[in-house]
Amino acid sequence: GEDVEQSLFLSVREGDSSVINCTYTDSSSTYLYWYKQEPGAGLQLLTYIFSNMDMKQDQRLTVLLNKKDKHLSLRIADTQTGDSAIYFCAESILGDDKIIFGKGTRLHILP
Amino acid sequence: ETGVTQTPRHLVMGMTNKKSLKCEQHLGHNAMYWYKQSAKKPLELMFVYSLEERVENNSVPSRFSPECPNSSHLFLHLHTLQPEDSALYLCASSQERLSRGEQFFGPGTRLTVL
Numbered sequence: 001g002e003d004v005e006q007s008l009f010l011s012v013r014e015g016d017s018s019v020i021n022c023t024y025t026d027s028s029s030t031y032l033y034w035y036k037q038e039p040g041a042g043l044q045l046l047t048y049i050f051s052n053m054d055m056k057q058d059q060r061l062t063v064l065l066n067k068k069d070k071h072l073s074l075r076i077a078d079t080q081t082g083d084s085a086i087y088f089c090a091e092s093i094l095g096d097d098k099i100i101f102g103k104g105t106r107l108h109i110l111p
Numbered sequence: 112e113t114g115v116t117q118t119p120r121h122l123v124m125g126m127t128n129k130k131s132l133k134c135e136q137h138l139g140h141n142a143m144y145w146y147k148q149s150a151k152k153p154l155e156l157m158f159v160y161s162l163e164e165r166v167e168n169n170s171v172p173s174r175f176s177p178e179c180p181n182s183s184h185l186f187l188h189l190h191t192l193q194p195e196d197s198a199l200y201l202c203a204s205s206q207e208r209l210s211r212g213e214q215f216f217g218p219g220t221r222l223t224v225l
Contacts, residue, residue: 004153035216042115042201042216043154088154098167099214101154 004102006089011108018076020105022089025070032065034074035088037104043088046074076107084109114138115217117202123223124192132187132220134202140215142208143185145177148199148219160185161208192224 003025012018024032029051035043049056049063049072056063062075076083086104093100115136124130136143145157159167160179174196176188185202199221203214 008151040218042117042203042218043214044216045213048213090154098156098169099154103151103153 004089004091004100006087006102006105008103009106009108011110012079013110014079014081016079018074018079018083018107020074020076020087020089020107022072022074022102023070024072024089024091024100026091026093026100027070028093029091031092032063032072033088033090033092033099034061034063034072035090035101037086037088039085046087079107079109081109083107115202115204115215117200117217117220119220120218121221121223123225124189125225126192126194128192129188129190131189132200132202132222134185134187134217136183136185136202136204136215136217138204138206138215140204140206141182142205143179143182144203144205144214145185145187146201146203146216148201150198154201158187159208166208189222192222194224197222197224 006022031048033048034046036046037043047058049065060077064073086106088104089102090099118133142161144159147155157171158177163179174191178186199219201219202217205214
């Protein structure tokens with residue numbers, strides 16, 4: 001079946017790197033995404049990676065994909081207070097409208 | 112206004128009420144979506160519209176009735192809801208269906224059913 005799992009909570013000190021992990025089950029995934037949801041706001045697409053890629057870097061964000069283990073991670077370098085949010089991992093399936101979301105990881109920034 | 116807007120932002124209704132949620136996108140997209148976000152559960156896709164035609168309904172109860180009068184507007188009509196329907200309802204749009212998942216989300220309507 002389709003399932004996306006991620007830990008629910010992560011605390012990181014300001015200035016450190018945050019690593020948010022995700023696992024998915026469907027091997028026919030085409031794209032994998034990271035969305036950010038700030039309090040009172042909708043989901044904002046941060047970055048995505050095509051399933052035949054291993055890594056994608058965009059400024060402070062690095063996405064790593066291990067297709068063999070069906071593991072996706074998001075690394076945020078030099079974490080700032082503005083990074084405090086819920087981060088959702090998601091996958092889309094070839095030929096399907098659906099995007100399957102995880103439950104989200106709440107990132108808490110410690111001073 | 113830019114992006115995807117939703118009104119109202121908050122709604123409290125009784126189980127016998129009828130209300131509607133509104134979504135508007137100013138991005139020129141052709142596909143629009145309704146999602147339900149409940150606490151501690153993954154986002155659930157409810158409805159997909161492409162060029163104003165409904166293309167997917169993920170077994171949503173009939174007490175939720177979507178309407179898409181044009182490619183910029185999407186409504187969700189609510190009637191005889193249950194307390195378990197309390198959630199954040201998110202609208203999203205994308206250039207086309209199946210378009211790399213670049214869906215742009217609105218801020219959501221926080222619905223409470225008493």
